[in-house]
Amino acid sequence: MTAIIELDRVSFRYPGASRDTLRNVCLTIEEGDFVAVIGGNGSGKTTLCKTFNGLVPHYWVGEFAGEATVAGLDTYDSSVAELSSTVGYVYQDFQNQLVRPRVRDEVEFGPMNFGMPDFAERGRQAMEMLGIDHLAERFVWQLSGGQAHLTALASVLAMRPRVIVVDEPVAEVDPAGAHALYERLTQLNREHGITVVVIEHHAEFISQYAKSVVLMDDGAPVWHLPAAEAAARAAELEAHGIPAPQIIDACAALDLPGAPRTIAEAAAIVRGAGVTPRGASSVEDAAGESPACPARPVVTASSLTHGYRTVAGDLMTVLHGIDLTVDAGDRIALVGGNGAGKSTLMRLLGGLQVPREGTIVLDGVDTRSASSARLADHAAYLFQRPEQMFLKDSIRSDVRLHPAGRGREDADALVDRVLDRVRLTPFADRDGRTLSGGQQRRATLAIGLAMGPALLLADEPTASLDVASRDSVIAMLDELSDTIAAAVVATHDMHLVAEWATRVVVLEQGRILADLAPRALFGDDALLTRARLVPPQIVSLGRELGMDPVPLSVGQWRDAFTAAGAEVHA
Amino acid sequence: MSRKTRDVLSVEWVKLELIRTAYATRGGLFAKMDARMVIGWYLMLAVAPWLTHSFATIIALFVITAVSAALARVGPLVLGLFLVGFVTDFLYAFLAAWMFGGDANTALALVEINLKLATVSLASIAAFVSLDPEKLSTGLLALGAPELLAFGVSYGYRMMPILFEEFGVVFTGLRLRSAPGARGFLGLRALWRWGTYAVQAFYPIFLNTAKSVRTTVESLETRGFTARQGRELRIARLSIGALDVTVVAVTLAAVIAAFAIGPWVMTG
Structure with a gap:
C-alpha cells in the first residue's frame, strides 16, 4: 500500500489562540485504509482532518508549520479547490452543508463549480452508489436526517475523491441510519478503494467498521494502530474519554482476556472460559415493582388522531387513535424510527398543540381548555436541539425566565438550587451556546426543572453526545426522578432505554406497536426487527448466552456472574 | 376558550403558503417555461403600463395580468395580501381626493396610478410564483x-x-x-x-x-x-421551447391589442 496522506511535524495555531491546536503531528495514512480518529473534546481531531483538504491553513489562516502531503500534493502550495477533488469532507452538522434546493442540484453542485462537463453523469453515479437516486427530485428540506446525510456524502462523492472524511457520522441520525451510512462507507472503501477517515466517539462503531485507529490527545496523535490492537487498549481509551464497547467491558468484568469485536466473538470467549451465570434472581427489574397504591395518572390521552398539512395540501396523518396513560412514577421511553410520530405525540402531551381528534388530560386539565403557556406549568418540553432553548444571554436568565415570569418569590433561590443540581453553577453566567454538548443538555434539564412540571418531556436528550456526556445525562435524568412525577423521553438511544426507562412505548407509523418493560422489548426479536431497534451489546451478549433475565447494563451482567457466586473454571 | 388545530390562517398555514409560493409547487403555466422567457415576459408587462395614459389600455393590461395570475395558480395568501393592498390603496385614493378638495378627475388620476401599480404587482406575482429558486x-x-x-x-x-x-x-x-x-x-x-x-x-x-x-x-x-x-x-x-415562444407571442399580441383599443375607445 502507498501512503495517501502524510503529515510531517505539522503544527497549527488558530489566529488569536494562545497555544497550538496541532502540535508536531507526524501521521501517515495508507491508501485504502478505513481510519477512525478518536480523542476527547478539544484534542484537535477536527483540526487534524481539516489539514487534509487544505481548509487548514488556507481557509483558517493561522500559524502553520511542517509539511502536509495529500496524494502527492503539498497542501501548503495548493488550494482548497485543488485538494477538494482528492478529499471530500462531510460535516457533523451536515444539514448546513446542503446549499441547493433539490437533491440533484446539490449533488451536481461541486462538479458544476469546477466546470466538469460530465457533471450530470457524476451526480447520477454518486446517487446510485449510495442508493438515493430515487430522491433526486426532492427538496432538501423534505429529507429525513439519514437521507440528508447520504445526500451530503453523495455531493462530495460526485467529485470522485480518493479520501472521504466524515465528522461524527452518528451524531445526528438514528442508529439504523448510522449503520446504513457506515455500510455505505465500507462499500466505498472495499469496492472503490476510497480511503475513509471518520471522527468517531462510539467504540462499537469503531470496532465494527474501522481498520485502524488514530488516538489524538492534546493536539498530537498518541498512536496509530490496527483496530484490533487499539481495541485491546481499553484502559488507555477510557482515560481519553472513549469508554470501551460493552462487550469488552463485559469480558473485563469477568477478568477474561481478549478484545472481542462482535457479539459472537465475545460469547465464544465467555463460553471458552467456561464461566456460567448464576445470579438469575439477583437482577431486579425496576418495571416489575408494582406500586402499593393505584398510580395517579399524570397525563391521559384517549383516541388521539393528529396530522399535518403537507406542502402539496393534503392531510398527512401522523398519529392514529393513540390511547396512552402516563402514571406518576413512570419513566417512559418513546421509541420508533424517524417519522413514527414520537415528536408529535410529545408535543400533544405537553399541550404545545391540540389534537385534531381525541382528548388529552394533563395533570387534570383538558389541553383544549387552556393555553399552551398555562399548560407549561404542568409539563416542560425540552426541544431536541439545546440551543433552541437558550433564549437569553446566560444560563441563569434562561432558567429564571419561567419561575420569575410566574411571579415565584423564591425564584432566585430556586434557580441557584436547580443550577447546583445539574452542576452548572460555575457556568451560570455564560451563554448556553458556548458550553459543551453535555453541559448544554444539562442546562436544558435545568430549564425544565425550574418550571416545576409534573411531566417532563424530552426530545432526544442524548443525541449527538459523546459516550461520557451521554452517561452523565442518563445519570442526571435518573437522579431527577424524585422532583418530577413522570417523564417521557423520545429517543433512539437504546442505552438510555436499557438503563433509565421503566416502560417502553414503541411507535410505528403513528400507532402504538407495543407498550412494555425494556427487558421484554429486548427479548422480543420480532418486535426489535419490526421497529428497527438495535439492543445494547450487553443485552445481545446476554441473550446469545441464554441468560435469563438478560442483563440491561454491564453492572447487572457483573452481578449475574458474581453475586450468586458463579463458578469459574479457568 | 377551546383550542383547535386550524388549517387556514394559522402560523403553520402561512409557512406552507410561503414555501409553496417560493418553490412553485403548485405548477401553473409559467412554471413549465424557461426562466429567461418568464423574466422577459414579466419585464414586458412591468413596463407596458407606464407607456400610456389611456384608461382603457390600462384596464386591458390589468385584465391580461389578472388572467396570467390565475394561470400561474397564485396561492390564497399572496393573492389575499395583494387584494388587501389593492383595496386599501383605492380607498386611500378616494379619501385623499375628497379630503384635499379634489374632484372626480383627481380621484381618477389616483385610480389610474394605482391600477398601473396593481398591474405590475400582479405580473410580478405571476412570474415569481412560477420560478423555483434553481430556475x-x-x-x-x-x-x-x-x-x-x-x-x-x-x-x-x-x-x-x-x-x-x-x-x-x-x-x-x-x-x-x-x-x-x-x-x-x-x-x-x-x-x-x-x-x-x-x-x-x-x-x-x-x-x-x-x-x-x-x-x-x-x-x-x-x-x-x-x-x-x-x-x-x-x-x-436552459432551453427555450414552443411553449415559451407561444406564451410570449400571445401576451405580446394581447399587449399590442390593449394599446390599440386605447385610442379606439377615446375616439369611438
Missing part, C-alpha cells in the same frame, strides 16, 4: 447577473424554511416560558406580548444561524464555489 438563479445568470447574486438568491430560498422552523421553535419557547398575561381589550395585550416575543426571538435565531452558516461557508469553499467555472454549464441547461 430563478440560473435565469439571472443567463441574463448576466454576477454568480454571487445568483447563488445568493437560491441560497436565500434554501434558508427560508430553516429560518421559519427556527423562528417557530424559538417563538414557542418564549411563549411557553415567559410570563403569561391577560388577553386585554380586543386581545391587544396578547398582541403586544407576541410582538415583543417576535423581537426577542431574533437574539437566539441570529446566534444559532451564525453558527450553522460557518459550516456552510467552509463547505462552499471545499466544493469549488469560489472556483467559478460552472457558469456556462448552468446556462447550457
Whole structure:
C-alpha cells in the first residue's frame, strides 16, 4: 500500500489562540485504509482532518508549520479547490452543508463549480452508489436526517475523491441510519478503494467498521494502530474519554482476556472460559415493582388522531387513535424510527398543540381548555436541539425566565438550587451556546426543572453526545426522578432505554406497536426487527448466552456472574 | 376558550403558503417555461403600463395580468395580501381626493396610478410564483447577473424554511416560558406580548444561524464555489421551447391589442 496522506511535524495555531491546536503531528495514512480518529473534546481531531483538504491553513489562516502531503500534493502550495477533488469532507452538522434546493442540484453542485462537463453523469453515479437516486427530485428540506446525510456524502462523492472524511457520522441520525451510512462507507472503501477517515466517539462503531485507529490527545496523535490492537487498549481509551464497547467491558468484568469485536466473538470467549451465570434472581427489574397504591395518572390521552398539512395540501396523518396513560412514577421511553410520530405525540402531551381528534388530560386539565403557556406549568418540553432553548444571554436568565415570569418569590433561590443540581453553577453566567454538548443538555434539564412540571418531556436528550456526556445525562435524568412525577423521553438511544426507562412505548407509523418493560422489548426479536431497534451489546451478549433475565447494563451482567457466586473454571 | 388545530390562517398555514409560493409547487403555466422567457415576459408587462395614459389600455393590461395570475395558480395568501393592498390603496385614493378638495378627475388620476401599480404587482406575482429558486438563479445568470447574486438568491430560498422552523421553535419557547398575561381589550395585550416575543426571538435565531452558516461557508469553499467555472454549464441547461415562444407571442399580441383599443375607445 502507498501512503495517501502524510503529515510531517505539522503544527497549527488558530489566529488569536494562545497555544497550538496541532502540535508536531507526524501521521501517515495508507491508501485504502478505513481510519477512525478518536480523542476527547478539544484534542484537535477536527483540526487534524481539516489539514487534509487544505481548509487548514488556507481557509483558517493561522500559524502553520511542517509539511502536509495529500496524494502527492503539498497542501501548503495548493488550494482548497485543488485538494477538494482528492478529499471530500462531510460535516457533523451536515444539514448546513446542503446549499441547493433539490437533491440533484446539490449533488451536481461541486462538479458544476469546477466546470466538469460530465457533471450530470457524476451526480447520477454518486446517487446510485449510495442508493438515493430515487430522491433526486426532492427538496432538501423534505429529507429525513439519514437521507440528508447520504445526500451530503453523495455531493462530495460526485467529485470522485480518493479520501472521504466524515465528522461524527452518528451524531445526528438514528442508529439504523448510522449503520446504513457506515455500510455505505465500507462499500466505498472495499469496492472503490476510497480511503475513509471518520471522527468517531462510539467504540462499537469503531470496532465494527474501522481498520485502524488514530488516538489524538492534546493536539498530537498518541498512536496509530490496527483496530484490533487499539481495541485491546481499553484502559488507555477510557482515560481519553472513549469508554470501551460493552462487550469488552463485559469480558473485563469477568477478568477474561481478549478484545472481542462482535457479539459472537465475545460469547465464544465467555463460553471458552467456561464461566456460567448464576445470579438469575439477583437482577431486579425496576418495571416489575408494582406500586402499593393505584398510580395517579399524570397525563391521559384517549383516541388521539393528529396530522399535518403537507406542502402539496393534503392531510398527512401522523398519529392514529393513540390511547396512552402516563402514571406518576413512570419513566417512559418513546421509541420508533424517524417519522413514527414520537415528536408529535410529545408535543400533544405537553399541550404545545391540540389534537385534531381525541382528548388529552394533563395533570387534570383538558389541553383544549387552556393555553399552551398555562399548560407549561404542568409539563416542560425540552426541544431536541439545546440551543433552541437558550433564549437569553446566560444560563441563569434562561432558567429564571419561567419561575420569575410566574411571579415565584423564591425564584432566585430556586434557580441557584436547580443550577447546583445539574452542576452548572460555575457556568451560570455564560451563554448556553458556548458550553459543551453535555453541559448544554444539562442546562436544558435545568430549564425544565425550574418550571416545576409534573411531566417532563424530552426530545432526544442524548443525541449527538459523546459516550461520557451521554452517561452523565442518563445519570442526571435518573437522579431527577424524585422532583418530577413522570417523564417521557423520545429517543433512539437504546442505552438510555436499557438503563433509565421503566416502560417502553414503541411507535410505528403513528400507532402504538407495543407498550412494555425494556427487558421484554429486548427479548422480543420480532418486535426489535419490526421497529428497527438495535439492543445494547450487553443485552445481545446476554441473550446469545441464554441468560435469563438478560442483563440491561454491564453492572447487572457483573452481578449475574458474581453475586450468586458463579463458578469459574479457568 | 377551546383550542383547535386550524388549517387556514394559522402560523403553520402561512409557512406552507410561503414555501409553496417560493418553490412553485403548485405548477401553473409559467412554471413549465424557461426562466429567461418568464423574466422577459414579466419585464414586458412591468413596463407596458407606464407607456400610456389611456384608461382603457390600462384596464386591458390589468385584465391580461389578472388572467396570467390565475394561470400561474397564485396561492390564497399572496393573492389575499395583494387584494388587501389593492383595496386599501383605492380607498386611500378616494379619501385623499375628497379630503384635499379634489374632484372626480383627481380621484381618477389616483385610480389610474394605482391600477398601473396593481398591474405590475400582479405580473410580478405571476412570474415569481412560477420560478423555483434553481430556475430563478440560473435565469439571472443567463441574463448576466454576477454568480454571487445568483447563488445568493437560491441560497436565500434554501434558508427560508430553516429560518421559519427556527423562528417557530424559538417563538414557542418564549411563549411557553415567559410570563403569561391577560388577553386585554380586543386581545391587544396578547398582541403586544407576541410582538415583543417576535423581537426577542431574533437574539437566539441570529446566534444559532451564525453558527450553522460557518459550516456552510467552509463547505462552499471545499466544493469549488469560489472556483467559478460552472457558469456556462448552468446556462447550457436552459432551453427555450414552443411553449415559451407561444406564451410570449400571445401576451405580446394581447399587449399590442390593449394599446390599440386605447385610442379606439377615446375616439369611438
